[in-house]
Amino acid sequence: MTKLSVNINKIATLRNARGGNVPDLLKVAKDIETFGAQGITIHPRPDERHIRYQDAYDLKSIVTTEFNIEGNPMDNFTKMVLEIKPTQVTLVPDAVDAITSNAGWDTVKHKDYLKEIISEFKRNGIRTSIFVNSNLKIIEGAAETGTDRIELYTEEFADQYALGNKEAIKPYTECAILANKLNLGINAGHDLSLDNIEFFKNNIPNLLEVSIGHALISEALYDGLENVIAGYLKKLA
Numbered sequence: 079m080t081k082l083s084v085n086i087n088k089i090a091t092l093r094n095a096r097g098g099n100v101p102d103l104l105k106v107a108k109d110i111e112t113f114g115a116q117g118i119t120i121h122p123r124p125d126e127r128h129i130r131y132q133d134a135y136d137l138k139s140i141v142t143t144e145f146n147i148e149g150n151p152m153d154n155f156t157k158m159v160l161e162i163k164p165t166q167v168t169l170v171p172d173a174v175d176a177i178t179s180n181a182g183w184d185t186v187k188h189k190d191y192l193k194e195i196i197s198e199f200k201r202n203g204i205r206t207s208i209f210v211n212s213n214l215k216i217i218e219g220a221a222e223t224g225t226d227r228i229e230l231y232t233e234e235f236a237d238q239y240a241l242g243n244k245e246a247i248k249p250y251t252e253c254a255i256l257a258n259k260l261n262l263g264i265n266a267g268h269d270l271s272l273d274n275i276e277f278f279k280n281n282i283p284n285l286l287e288v289s290i291g292h293a294l295i296s297e298a299l300y301d302g303l304e305n306v307i308a309g310y311l312k313k314l315a
C-alpha cells in the first residue's frame with residue numbers, strides 16, 4: 079500500500095483570498111484524515127502566500143496521521159520544523175520567489191550541506207526526505223547524504239503521461255530500483271492526479287507515500303473531498 083498525504087496549500091490559498099477563516103484549514107485537515115488520508119502535507123513558502131508559519135504550529139496538535147512539512151531549509155524554516163517536530167520534513171531547493179517547486183536537489187554539488195542539515199533533523203527524531211529529479215547520479219548522491227527517503231519530482235512524468243507518452247515512467251522506475259538497492263525510502267509528488275496515479279504507483283517498486291495537492295483539490299471541486307480521497311485510496315491500495 080502507498081500512503082496518501084494530502085497537500086492542503088490550496089485550502090490556505092482559498093482562505094487567504096478573503097482574509098478571514100473560510101475555509102477553516104484546521105477543520106479541512108481533520109476532515110481529510112476522517113476521509114481516510116494517511117497524512118497531511120504543507121509547503122509553507124517564505125512569502126506565506128498560502129500556508130502561514132502559524133498554520134504549521136496550529137496543525138501540529140490537529141494532525142493525528144503523518145505530518146509532512148516541505149520547504150527550503152533556510153534558517154526560519156529549519157527553526158520552525160525543529161520546534162514542531164513533524165513526522166517528516168521534505169527538503170525542496172526552491173528559490174524564494176518560486177511560483178511552485180520546479181527542480182530537485184543537486185545531491186552531488188550540495189552533498190555536504192544536505193548531510194549536515196539532514197543529520198540535525200534526524201537527531202531531533204524527524205524523518206527526512208529530499209526532493210529529487212529522476213536521475214541515477216542524483217539518487218546515488220542522495221544515499222550519501224544520509225536521508226531516510228527521497229521524493230521523486232513527478233512533474234515531467236505527469237506532463238508526458240497527459241500527452242500519452244507512457245515511456246516517460248522509465249527513468250522513475252530505474253531510479254526507484256536503485257533507491258531500493260540503496261535502502262532509500264521512496265515518496266513522490268508534483269502534479270500527480272486521479273488520472274496518472276495508478277499507472278505511476280504500478281511502475282514504482284515500493285512507493286511508500288505520495289503527496290498530492292493541486293490536482294486533488296481541483297478534482298474535489300467537482301466530486302467532493304470525501305469521494306476524491308476514496309478514489310485515490312482505491313488506486314493506491
Ligand SMILES: CC(=O)[C@@H](O)[C@H](O)COP(=O)(O)O
Binds near residue numbers: 087148177178179209
Ligand atoms: C514539492 C512539491 O512539489 C509541492 O510541495 C509543491 O511545490 C506544492 O507547492 P505549491 O502549492 O506552492 O505549488
Ligand SMILES: NCC(=O)COP(=O)(O)O
Binds near residue numbers: 268291
Ligand atoms: N510534494 C508534492 C506535493 O505536496 C503536492 O504537489 P502538487 O500535487 O500540488 O503538485
